[in-house]
Amino acid sequence: MKNKGKILAGILAIGMMTNNIMSLTTVYATDVQTQVTQENSAEEMGENTNLNGTDAEYENKDGQGTDTADDALEQQDQTENSWRYQNGEVIQKSQFYRSRAAEYPYAWQKVDGVYMNSAGEVIEGAVKKGIDVSEHQGKIDWEKVKADGIDYAIIRCGFGNNYTSQDDKQWLNNVSECERLGIPYGVYIYSYAKTTAAAKSEAEHVLRLVQGKSLAYPVYFDMEDDSTANLSEKLKGEIAQTFCDTITAAGYRVGIYANLHWWLNHLTSSVFDNSSWSKWVAQYNASCDFPESYDMWQCTSSGTVKGINGYVDVNFWMNGDSGNMNPDSGGNEPDNNPDDKPDSNPDDKPDSNPGTSQTAGATLVVRRGNEYHFKYSLSNGGADLIIRYGYANDEVLVGDWDGDGIDTLCVRRGNTYYFKNSLSSGPADKVVTYGRTGDVVLSGDWNGDGVDTLCVRRDNTYHIKNSLSGGVADKVVTYGRVNDSVLVGDWDANGTDTLCVRRGNTYYFKNSLSNGAADSTIPYGYATDSILVGDWNGNGMDTLCVRRDNEYHFKNSIQSGGADKIILYGRKDDVTYAGKWK
Missing domain, CATH: 2.115.10 (Tachylectin-2; Chain A)
Known part of the structure; x- marks a missing residue:
């Protein structure tokens, strides 16, 4: 999932190089329209440009009405515009990696039993290495992926409302291969929801596709599209609550994906304090600076994995107690001294x-x-x-x-x-x-x-x-x-x-x-x-x-x-x- 939000900068200001280890500074911008942003992708900024059409009408499962073709057409007409895409065209990497120190040669790999970051430092708390993928990676050779040290995958099932035309074209192939090879996986959906009704439809989109599947990781709600940025924080919270409640009621763990800027500045409603929701944080940096507990860190979109043509997002499941990286299960962080601990007598x-x-x-x-x-x-x-x-x-x-x-x-x-x-x-x-x-x-x-x-x-x-x-x-x-x-x-x-x-x-x-x-x-x-x-x-x-x-x-x-x-x-x-x- 590559759209790394519209605010968090992916530009790494390089102040100096000391002992051949790069010094990284994350840059933020303040203007919503002109800000420097983190890496984005076709998945997030305009998922629908290649649609061959939409379903004319989708009947909501709760029987409270239908989403019309106009809703689908609104999503279909969106074009990728992000720090990585301009009017649906990919910005060449040379345009946004203008100045960068050489990365540690084994960045994001396991060395002597521990995972290393781009500065050659141990990623404290990282216990599993994963990738997130969609149709943008094309057809993946999952046997090679598994052999290359990938422990899990988060697979995009689709984007937007519950229309079959908005299912990810590689969903069935990706999920069937992971199940065949025993690769644990979770899913995500890229959201365009501006109303709770749309959020409900997006949740039903997920549930339609995961029925009968064997998920080991949560269902993630990726809610960082430019078209939703100006929604009120209250409405963003209501949208997330609707989606997460629908997924949870069906028996699945649920989580929220966003980049660091969105977590700190957009997802500020109290509903996001729900400890049962898994938190997945994107920050392209040598470390993740999110000040709260989280389960997963997306550290780069320029990872290379055998079996995948081109770049892929790399993630780490954080399950070690190291500062702000606390062990939890799908966002449920245990108390260090719970009130209901068995009494000593x-x-x-x-x-x-x-x-x-x-x-x-x-x-x-x-x-x-x-x-x-x-x-x-x-x-x-x-x-x-x-x-x-x-x-x-x-x-x-x-x-x-x-x-x-x-x-x-x-x-x-x-x-x-x-x-x-x-x-x-x-x-x-x-x-x-x-x-x-x-x-x-x-x-x-x-x-x-x-x-x-x-x-x-x-x-x-x-x-x-x-x-x-x-x-x-x-x-x-x-x-x-x-x-x-x-x-x-x-x-x-x-x-x-x-x-x-x-x-x-x-x-x-x-x-x-x-x-x-x-x-x-x-x-x-x-x-x-x-x-x-x-x-x-x-x-x-x-x-x-x-x-x-x-x-x-x-x-x-x-x-x-x-x-x-x-x-x-x-x-x-x-x-x-x-x-x-x-």
Whole structure:
């Protein structure tokens, strides 16, 4: 997406060169009509010059009227006029790069495990490198892109109102290739909205195109066109609110894209303080000077990536805590000291059996909305790590998705799964579609390879998949009854997870993924107890934990009798998961 707003200057005033490292100063202009601006592109300043026509009429989904052909024609008649385009023609780069020190030869690349900027300095907080693309890049060779160190892509789906003639011509090819190759992606739409009705239509434009797609990054609203600059700040906020509310209501993360000047001078309505909206900031500079938290920085429009002819925008996902670059998830920045952090002595109850802290085995995490409070030991006290991930209403699975010995989270939405390979906020590392929306889903290491994968349960039949991929099950077994509660664990420490059926307070353990009778049966606890499963002492064998309110009774063997350890953690209404977090 190249239009980098009409105000923020892309001119870099070069004061001096010291030790062959360029000194960069971002220049701003004050006059709206004559200002020096950041890099712009055909996508942003006149997306419609090559339209072959428009849909005569689009009926709004809310049934409140139609957008007429005049609305489409107004957009169609716009021509690119920006710092990079003049009357629809590209300004040659030599005209706006008049004086510039030589860039660091490995600018925007990873060197010794860290990303470097154009001045040869480490980009603090950058964790992933991505690109944003549209039809202006032509047909992309995505296999070469992936091989060139690109971690993700933000793909333009279209521009303006919900007309098929305003779909991006490369949208389907770009998104299908990313899904085929497992490249995580998000989307953006270039906005011409001057009313909330137009914003609603643009949101519906996105939703029409992303239906059935597997987004791992947010849907971004690019609202910086010259034609909208003079709208009141209140109306800009209402337009953004309408778009974002429509996208969020459909179950997608949403965000706003703008250059630094727009963020500081145009997007000043209080609605932009919404912490659930991801912020994507464009500033072509050696660093980003946005004073608030943000998720993504677009650092240049002159990046080069194998598989793409010509230049492409380069972005970094910022997920490190370095000054103004704070970790968050789709714009949700966790508090450093949230008011609802688990108490060091919750409910003022004594530690029933404090024992000694240990990190060799599984421990607990409590979930409150989309905030997760991880504990690294089976002990009382506050959380050791707090992150945010996904939405408050997401279904969550826990597993070791990459075989590194550490459990992490997976968000499930329908039959799409968003796997995270680290205990951190930010976008998913892998997105997979499997099974049906109404399936009950379990996770476990079904073949002993060290990687947890999925199992779909339908009644008492289990469809087991041995890889994090779509397609048919690798194994199907029948066990127990349709209405049984089912647990997953490695009950005999052989490295493979199997099933356990629970009926009341009686547990039927199976040590192989096969039909037939249980291998062992024990009674434990009460029929009303909540149960967690984990390897609590690090001996390789999963056992049971009874939860009663915020009290956890751990058993280190598959047998009846009293608990081996009891601790207090969190609150009685917390959602709790077990895993090996460290």
